[in-house]
Amino acid sequence: MKVEKVTKHIVTWLKDYATNAKVKGFVIGISGGIDSALTSTLCAMTGFPVLCLEMPIHQAQSQVTRAEAHIAQLKKRFPKVTSQRVDLTATFEAFKKSVTTIDNKAAVDLSLANTRARLRMTTLYYHAGLQGFLVAGTGNKVEDFGVGFFTKYGDGGVDLSPIADLLKSEVYQLAKYVEVPTSIQKAQPTDGLFGDSRTDEDQIGASYDELEWAMQQAAKGKTENDFSDRKQTVFKIYQQRNRANKHKMEAIPVCIIPKELK
Numbered sequence: 001m002k003v004e005k006v007t008k009h010i011v012t013w014l015k016d017y018a019t020n021a022k023v024k025g026f027v028i029g030i031s032g033g034i035d036s037a038l039t040s041t042l043c044a045m046t047g048f049p050v051l052c053l054e055m056p057i058h059q060a061q062s063q064v065t066r067a068e069a070h071i072a073q074l075k076k077r078f079p080k081v082t083s084q085r086v087d088l089t090a091t092f093e094a095f096k097k098s099v100t101t102i103d104n105k106a107a108v109d110l111s112l113a114n115t116r117a118r119l120r121m122t123t124l125y126y127h128a129g130l131q132g133f134l135v136a137g138t139g140n141k142v143e144d145f146g147v148g149f150f151t152k153y154g155d156g157g158v159d160l161s162p163i164a165d166l167l168k169s170e171v172y173q174l175a176k177y178v179e180v181p182t183s184i185q186k187a188q189p190t191d192g193l194f195g196d197s198r199t200d201e202d203q204i205g206a207s208y209d210e211l212e213w214a215m216q217q218a219a220k221g222k223t224e225n226d227f228s229d230r231k232q233t234v235f236k237i238y239q240q241r242n243r244a245n246k247h248k249m250e251a252i253p254v255c256i257i258p259k260e261l262k
Helices: 003-021 034-044 061-077 089-098 105-131 141-147 168-177 182-186 200-204 208-219 229-244
Strands: 025-029 050-054 081-085 133-135
Touching: 003 025, 003 034, 003 133, 003 168, 025 034, 025 105, 034 050, 034 061, 034 168, 034 182, 050 061, 050 105, 061 081, 061 182, 089 105, 105 133, 141 168, 141 208, 141 229, 168 182, 168 208, 200 208, 208 229
Parallel strands: 025 050, 025 133, 050 081
Antiparallel strands: none
């Protein structure tokens, strides 16, 4: 990949989009992960104002530390970068007390994990509305169009997606080029939605390198019968996730009423 040219292309695309939309800047949720670090850096490189929001909900200290270090670095490099910390832990706990539950811990935990992402989306749009900014998405191609590893109307609720055509390996290439902190480049990817140390690979059952491979094989029309052992396992994981999460990756189904019925 032509890293310098791709970087320039994304930055120009962001500038053009913001100019044509007549907005004042971008707001981004900073998690301490590679995707939000790269996205916020690219947005800052446009010269537009960028608001970085930290939105912890029982967050692991390692994630908080990486997020704070990244924001501090961005502020030193780009004068129009500002930040704000909005601790949503109390809001999340109040929500938990207000809703009913069921005797299925796995289902409850997953629903609450998605609730965290949706509370953050609401917070991002609140600040975007105040400032006249766009909410910049941080999803990459494997997450957004491969396995659907994001929360619908959570981190999937954005105005534009600067890095959604980049595979995870390409995200790392650009992150190194734009000087994202090394601690973030080396950290294990995690969505941080469960309040523990589980990584994305723990949840999915395959690494991003493996998922990229499976995504490429699926695009070639391959099936699970074309592989064996670990490759077959990974391909099955990819196919299952891709099928199950189509509702996230495709337009919302609309029931079209035939003209003769109107």
